[in-house]
Amino acid sequence: MRCAAPLRKHVPPHEPILPADASRGSQLVEIARWTIENFGPRQAEIYEAELLARCEAVLQGQAYSRRCSVLVDGAEDLRFIRAGEHFLIFLNRPDEVIIVDILHSRSDLPRHVAALTALKGGEG
Numbered sequence: 001m002r003c004a005a006p007l008r009k010h011v012p013p014h015e016p017i018l019p020a021d022a023s024r025g026s027q028l029v030e031i032a033r034w035t036i037e038n039f040g041p042r043q044a045e046i047y048e049a050e051l052l053a054r055c056e057a058v059l060q061g062q063a064y065s066r067r068c069s070v071l072v073d074g075a076e077d078l079r080f081i082r083a084g085e086h087f088l089i090f091l092n093r094p095d096e097v098i099i100v101d102i103l104h105s106r107s108d109l110p111r112h113v114a115a116l117t118a119l120k121g122g123e124g
Helices: 022-039 041-059 109-121
Strands: 006-008 078-081 087-093 095-103
Touching: 006 087, 022 041, 022 095, 041 078, 041 087, 041 095, 041 109, 078 109
Parallel strands: none
Antiparallel strands: 006 095, 078 087, 087 095
């Protein structure tokens, strides 16, 4: 099961790079809603730009990320990177980047990675 649409590595910088999957999109909407409610629309725009810049850096191979296997055995193909107050969990393949999850920095990252790894193991 693919959790999010791939981000093609040849995407021009001006093309949107948000994951197309509804669950990832709803996470981004929730992040924006919370930021607007707590810090206002201007800060939400700034934070959105920060998240998109981080996604773009991952896409272009210009951001340092870590293997999720440092957190959970069996998660060798997953990577994570800090993006503001969130973590992006993604697969970095030769021709695509797949954002698998977006988690708040206070989330239990190892537990979430273990759950994603278990889901992957259940695929056929």
